[in-house]
Amino acid sequence: MRKLVLTLVACLMTVSYANADLVGYWPLNDGAGSVAANMVEGGAAGEIYNAETGGPSDGSVWVQVEDFPYAGSKTVIGSGGQAPADTAFVRAGDISQMTLENDFTWAFWSNTSPDIAANPGRFSGIVGNRYKPGPGKQDYSPRQFIKFTPTAFEWHMNGNGNDNIGFGDDVLEKGVWYHQAVVKDGTSLTYYRDGVAMLTGEVTQALDEPMPLWLMGDDAGDATEQWQGLLAGVRIYDSALTADEIAAIPEPSSLALLSLGLLVILGRRRAK
Numbered sequence: 001m002r003k004l005v006l007t008l009v010a011c012l013m014t015v016s017y018a019n020a021d022l023v024g025y026w027p028l029n030d031g032a033g034s035v036a037a038n039m040v041e042g043g044a045a046g047e048i049y050n051a052e053t054g055g056p057s058d059g060s061v062w063v064q065v066e067d068f069p070y071a072g073s074k075t076v077i078g079s080g081g082q083a084p085a086d087t088a089f090v091r092a093g094d095i096s097q098m099t100l101e102n103d104f105t106w107a108f109w110s111n112t113s114p115d116i117a118a119n120p121g122r123f124s125g126i127v128g129n130r131y132k133p134g135p136g137k138q139d140y141s142p143r144q145f146i147k148f149t150p151t152a153f154e155w156h157m158n159g160n161g162n163d164n165i166g167f168g169d170d171v172l173e174k175g176v177w178y179h180q181a182v183v184k185d186g187t188s189l190t191y192y193r194d195g196v197a198m199l200t201g202e203v204t205q206a207l208d209e210p211m212p213l214w215l216m217g218d219d220a221g222d223a224t225e226q227w228q229g230l231l232a233g234v235r236i237y238d239s240a241l242t243a244d245e246i247a248a249i250p251e252p253s254s255l256a257l258l259s260l261g262l263l264v265i266l267g268r269r270r271a272k
Helices: 002-020 243-248 252-271
Strands: 022-026 046-049 062-068 072-079 089-095 104-112 145-148 152-156 178-185 188-193 196-202 211-215 229-237
Touching: 022 089, 062 229, 104 145, 145 211, 152 188, 196 243, 211 229
Parallel strands: none
Antiparallel strands: 022 229, 046 089, 062 072, 072 229, 089 211, 104 178, 104 229, 145 152, 178 188, 188 196
16 A cells, blocks of 8 residues: 555656746647647747648648557648648747756657658758748858657757757658657766667757757748658757656547556555
């Protein structure tokens, strides 16, 4: 009994801490409309471009899938890989300037479409940014950006990708759901896949600018940036989560159900 109570407390403490430094959480399960709700009070909602026609099969971005990990049936958002002006993407506010001192955690579920072009699809932006806001490919000076692609987490500064964490063209199978996260603790980067630390890196160049946060592409009109696939549960923290906290993120609802189940068990035992 005592062990059961301690397990419940630990679960609830993990959820509480993991939400304490959450600055943006877009479940991307809205199911209709052109706004992606941000569950963090005061946080920027996501503005969805081409919401009715830029999704898979030239239809809505909202897709009901039956193979979502831990949940089975679930509503997610998707981009269909149309021409840059026609495909779906999301502007989800801004991120603060990335220095050598600040900490952060980015986490999300992604499923890259088997139909995505091998090149330039390998460079397309799932979460992050590439250009200055506004139409046209306007680089920051010096060139700098930070983004997840199907093949890497790119920390690009001074026109180079020396601080990137690359995981290869064929590591993430297309058409498969993966939970991905990167944690920045000072200058240290750790890349997680499905709750497991896979790769590490070191940041040697601070970025000069706060930047927009885009999901699935951007408004620059560059086909290279337009990702094709399904996305869910994007979370941005302003702290470096631990390995245990990362493992607790992928499906919060399952953790909540576990806690609820434990409470039910405790109640039944006390009633006997």
